Amino acid sequence: MGNTVTAASSVLLSDSMGIVYALLGAALATFLAGAGSAIGVGMGGRAAAGVLTEKPELFAKVLILQLLPGTQGIYGLLVAFVVLGKIGILGGNAPTAAQGLLFLAACLPIGVAGLISAIHQGKASVASISLLAKRPESFGRAMLLPAMVETYAILALLVSLLTVARL
């Protein structure tokens, strides 16, 4: 039993695992933030379709509101590209196990915060599209409300990006 644990630990901490952890981080950043954006933009799209059925002239305005939760997916992709550029895939050198784990940890903020913030931004966008349906003249205010949720995705992006850049 003890020998098995020791063998497993040595495999997991071997330098060849570094790129696995780093790639896992890049994948999580892309997947989680992208999934959140897909859900958020999808919700916004359904609300937009409801409004456009009755008021097609609002297309440009509701499109902007629908797309607001799409930014988290882009942030996730950006962090993933920077990671890929540092771990020997698009450039740089293959990381050690410790460095790989650090890349994984650095990717988590944008992955998790991106997922949650995009879903909630989607809900806020749906509410704003409803507001726009009732008061088309309130576009500025309607856009500001879901945009506030973006703050937390940007904070997570900063933490992920700065950390990855320093590794």
Next chain:
Amino acid sequence: MKDYIYEVARIRVMENGLLNKADFDQLLAAPDYEAALAYLKDKGWGSGEQSGSAEAMLKAEEDATWTLMQELLGEGRELDILRLGRDYHNLKAAIKDLYAASGLPEDRLYQEGGTLPYREIIQAVTEKSFHKLPPAMQEAAAQATQVLSQTGDGQLCDNIIDKAALNALREAMEEAPDPVLAAFAATTVVNADIRMALRAATAGKSAPEIRDMLAEAPDLNLNLLAEAAVSGKASVAEYLKTTPYESLAGALSRSMSAFECACDDLMTERIRPQKSEVLSLGPLAAYVIARETEIKSVRLLLTGLQNNLPREMIQESLRVCYG
């Protein structure tokens, strides 16, 4: 849990078309009935073909609401609770028409938009094949038909069907997919119970007899209500002050029409929070309730103008607007 994002967004646009207080002020200020009709037509009411006919215009508006709901919900039966009243109205009309052979046209006797086509109800009543009706209706239909044919007592027939309708509403309330629908059912049952209790008391029924007629209603003690009804409207108003329906007590003291109006206003207040709801079925239910209340107000207003009633009297009968 299913969400209704597309449907609610569409309803938000449709809510812009609801009449608001300013519209009702304009209608009240109209010099005559024709001018009020013209104002409604300008607002897009009616299908555009029925010139001059208020009833056709109102029916077109009722149909438009349900056509929209059918478009939004497809075969979904989420809002059936709002249509139950029409089924029982049609059942009552079918039984009475079979007995009295009034010869009136179907469109004057029956209401479209129930959960089952009224012709199916007529067929079941005519053939006495009550098993073709929904289970909740079968016993009441058979009993009411028998009572009417044996005693000719139309009011007793009404009471049997009304109670069955309220029981069906109460059962539907327990399984309602949205709190708005449950609130609608509760307010409708309370309103009907109070009206039935007072009507029965006026007809000289005793408290136990009245109690038997009433359907269980949330937050109402039916024994106390029946006893209060025997003592008169003022006692019922006093009793209501001890319940969550305190706001209806003052209106009941004034008149039955004021009470009806207060019940509708209470319902409008209960659905108002749906204006900020974006995902659930609530805004759809609220829109249907708001439309039906609005059409009721317009019908009262047009009838008042047609009969040259004082504007103040018409204004008192108008419901609070959701729009």
